[in-house]
Amino acid sequence: MIRRASHVTRGLAAASAIAGSLLAGPPLPVVAAMVAVSLLLAALPPLLAGQRQRGWPAPLTLAGFAGLSALGVRSGLGPGWMLVSVIAALVAWDLEHLEERLSHPAYAGTQTGRRALERAHLRRLVAVAAVGLLLGSGGLIAQARVTFVLALLLSLLALLGLSWILAFFRASGE
């Protein structure tokens, strides 16, 4: 189930990026490049996983779609589609990691625990994806004019917050 969901979300990321490209109608080379890279990002990781080159296909999905979306936004494609593409790639990336965790030998023979974990994880993931979509949409819709100093301060604050989160995980992790 998890694997299928992961494939579906990766397809959704690619479809969203392609739809954004086609609907915007900017110069043909940009559209063609977006479509080609989206299809590649959607199809390549499962193929590589099938070749037992596990480990980097999942990060490739997320990093690839995030980079592609940033490029699309800068090229004038629909930012909403790009946002959906990033969120779908994030969900696919998470589900692939979940599937890897569930294949741990400690889960062998504990189908009940496995199902419960799957359900709980999907619930949380959907909630976080929804919050992310809301925040992202708000960020795209809301227009605010800020002075340079205020923008700098806000940026520093955001980067500090992000650094704090990373430091927290680094300090408490293994």
Next chain:
Amino acid sequence: VSRLVLLGGLVYALFLLGLGFRDGRLLALALPLVAYMAAAAFYAPGEAKLSARRSFGSDRVPAGAVVQVDVEVMNEGAALQEVLIRDRLPSGAELAGGQAMAIISLEPGEVFHLRYSVRVQRGSPSFREIEVESGSLFGLTRWRTLVPAAGRILVLPRADRLRRVPIRPLRTRGYAGPVPARQGGSGVDFFGVREYQTGDPRHWINWRASARHPRSLFTNEYEQERLADVGLILDARQRSDVRLGDAWLFEHAVRAAASLATAFLDDGNRVGLLVYGRSLDWTFPGYGKVQRERILRVLAGAQTGDSQVFDRLDYLPTRFFPTGSQIVLVSPLHGDDLPALVRLRARGYQLLVLRPDPVGMEVEVLRGRPGVELAARVLEVERALLRRRLLQAGIAVVDWHVTEPLDQALRTSLGRVPPWHRHVPLAGRA
């Protein structure tokens, strides 16, 4: 690439791009990623506070037995999701059933039992701690801690059941037992004839001898049977050991020593043990089940080792054994061990050498390789020569091919040949 590094790197990159291009849409693209990280940080579990207690189905088992292990893990902190509990198996213990790990969720105060079984080898495998791995929400990072859960199993060597081992020490103890005492008296085996004394049972009178001497009566004497002092010596020198894959000669020697000690003690004898290897591990002689337990515990921990001092048998501490007692040496023996054994014999000890056969064991493992058979034949000749010299010195020798039962080897080498088997005509010699 760590998931956290990847996610953090992407967020940083989108932020920097957004700031660089002064494009708020790029910042908006980073927001879902930030929400994901924030949720993981917000719901991150606190420090895992767990306590663990270990128990065994039995903490004293024979080698090769399967032991049930139960690790009771209690959560003394906040609720934990998706915790991996993994037990570390010590050397000498291998998983025989179940799994030594589990992934669970634990509510505060909840207790979880990790149950599995292990097959243990001789020794005292010591279990120390369990490994606990818990993750943050979405598995962005993992916490790993070690929770102490000490426990130890005593794995005693297996002792084969042996019939009575025939020994004849020069001196015996004062109590009745199974060992022929080389003294006349009441017993089973005929010992001699002496003049009748008042009080002798009438059925002991040797009427045939008495008939030849009309004025005297003669009575039969029987050999007294008493308890004996037995000193067991286990050769634990590194050079006496052979280890090829799973085949380990020293393990067989330990099993033989355990079997002999059990047999001698069951007969009521006083038995001591000396493990001669890296050092001298001496168990003072004693009787009964307590002594058996002492000896088996020492054998459980016996290991081979090197020592320049004890490289040869010259330093066997004979003062540990009463003069005239029976010494049983379990060793494959080397050619240069002979003088030391002859000296022991000259001091009045009765010696029995049980030789586990290293050549046969190696041939079993190396069969088919070039030169093995020829080498085995040369070594067999050397062993046969050493055996002959030992026998000439009055030392009993039992050669034991470790794949055959020890009892059978002892019977073959030490047992009395029944009269009806003594003069069996060879086939073809009519």
